[in-house]
Amino acid sequence: MKVHKGDLVQVLSGKDRGKRGRVIDARPAERRVIVENLNVAKRHTKPRPVRDTSRMGGAAIIPGGIIEKPMPLEVSNVMVVCPTCNQATRVGITIMEGKDGTVRRRVCKQDGCGEVIDR
Numbered sequence: 001m002k003v004h005k006g007d008l009v010q011v012l013s014g015k016d017r018g019k020r021g022r023v024i025d026a027r028p029a030e031r032r033v034i035v036e037n038l039n040v041a042k043r044h045t046k047p048r049p050v051r052d053t054s055r056m057g058g059a060a061i062i063p064g065g066i067i068e069k070p071m072p073l074e075v076s077n078v079m080v081v082c083p084t085c086n087q088a089t090r091v092g093i094t095i096m097e098g099k100d101g102t103v104r105r106r107v108c109k110q111d112g113c114g115e116v117i118d119r
């Protein structure tokens with residue numbers, strides 16, 4: 001997958017189109033990523049008692065409220081933001097000679113940039 005955990009990405013579609021956020025989880029098998037604070041689903045929960053296991057009597061209450069949970073986005077709906085030119089870009093792969101042999105690095109495909117995205 002060309003989007004990795006920790007990347008800054010820009011959303012291309014949906015209600016958060018144009019917004020940017022940090023990838024907090026990548027799920028290559030589903031080709032989806034979870035982006036911090038984006039594509040958030042709000043779930044309203046009621047307060048509910050839980051049985052107290054300490055035998056002190058009474059019941060603990062889990063407070064209700066609104067839980068905001070970022071939902072996975074399809075990788076095709078986000079673009080990596082290049083840390084060098086600060087633009088959402090398509091990503092290419094380049095093979096470089098490293099200390100431990102050849103390594104694959106992602107590169108920015110913006111005209112005039114071409115910088116390596118992976119640090």
Ligand SMILES: [Zn+2]
Nearest residue numbers: 082085108113
């Ligand atoms: Zn760039």
